[in-house]
Amino acid sequence: MGDEWRNATSVTHSAWLLRLVISIRRLTVTYGRTLALDRLDLDLGPGVIGLFGPNGSGKSTLLRVLSGLLRPSAGTVELCGRPISSSDEGFRRRVGYAGHESGLYPRLTLEENLSLFARLYDLPARRGLEVAEEVGLSNRLQTRAGELSAGLKRRAAVARALLHGPDLLLLDEPYANLDDDAAEEVTRAIQGWSGPERTALIATHGAKRLKAYAAGGVILKQGRVVVEGRYSRAREPAPRA
């Protein structure tokens, strides 16, 4: 991805930053003696952003912090100028998160799971059916979540994260265990969700798949941003190394 970023212009990068959605400053997270994120600085605007890096680079930790599920050891994270907090119900309505696990109740059917979360988000139960259709799971609605294959669970997790149309979508390895057709359906669902005021941060090892539609990417290594920028396909991106 480096060549594409090198072709970008800094002018458009500045324009992108004017629509800044997430501002991260000196974000540090430690687990005991392990430093997961190390004084990380990052600005994110609207669009789908890929989050890349080797295992243990801090991708999942960054997503959990951005979701409000994990409190950082130090540093600040702001969403549209306001510090994020999972105790803020307004913030929780704006964020959709799917981690490594499906986030579903294994003993409930997929339909029961999605209907439950639809109700928790004050949405009609049929919204659960709609989002299941978007990720190609309409024929699995009566299957218990615990009986879904690993790939189907990933799609179900994405469906749950998209259910309420969040402004900020955080997906951790959404393409894990997916075959090409299933991955295509997840991509379509994410593209269908995306909009000019929406930001998605998608952690994945499959950079190729994301590059097809992502606006930019961030590479983490040892808890720090080593490369950050926009893809040059639309001649708009700007690199910041």
Add this chain to the structure above:
Amino acid sequence: MRPSGFLAKTSALAIKDLRVELRGRDTLPPMLAFAFTVALVLAFAVPELPATARPTKLTVALAYVEAGFLWITVLFAGLIGFARTFEVEREEGAIDALLLAPVDRSGLFIAKAAANLVFVACVEAVVVPSLALFFAIDLGAGWLPLLGVIVLVDLGFVAAGTLFAAVAAQTRSRELLLPLLALPTLVPVFIAAIELTADLFLGAAFDDMAGRGWFAILLAFDVIYGVVAALTFELALD
């Protein structure tokens, strides 16, 4: 949040927990198995005494022992259930999705406590008649006041148990931490429960029991723990 939305979400979460238990049967069967086994074993620990018109020292002591057996059984069976309160949320990481949903944390507490209340009530529905049968207790008209005592005990017991289950669930040694936190806190509730139940076993009049203050202690505990748990549940989950 609109009250109707709060109630709808809270009831949806409580129904979810009960539905998961109906399908998984992970919580209630061990609670019931423990409670019934203990009740059965304790039946052999208490001698049967001839009925007397007036309570003697021995019958009074026996009433307290039987009341103690009843509530100790309920207490430990309840702790077995409380320890599993958040297991359903841990499987597949549903706790993350739940914590991110726009649900008031007090609603989350009420839903969890309601499900636990159902489990504890099921245990009592087995233990109370079983012990009454094993110990040949004739409550007569005392069943209704006993039901009142059970309700008052359960409210405080479940409120404290659910709160401490949430605290313990955040730690690795959750099985150890839950009884360490809950047992000392629950002592006043169960002392009051034993006092009131023993009175009922001895055929005391309701007015006499009310005058001893144990009802007030139970009521105070219910209110304090209900309110404190609902307000601090977010901190417990943090």
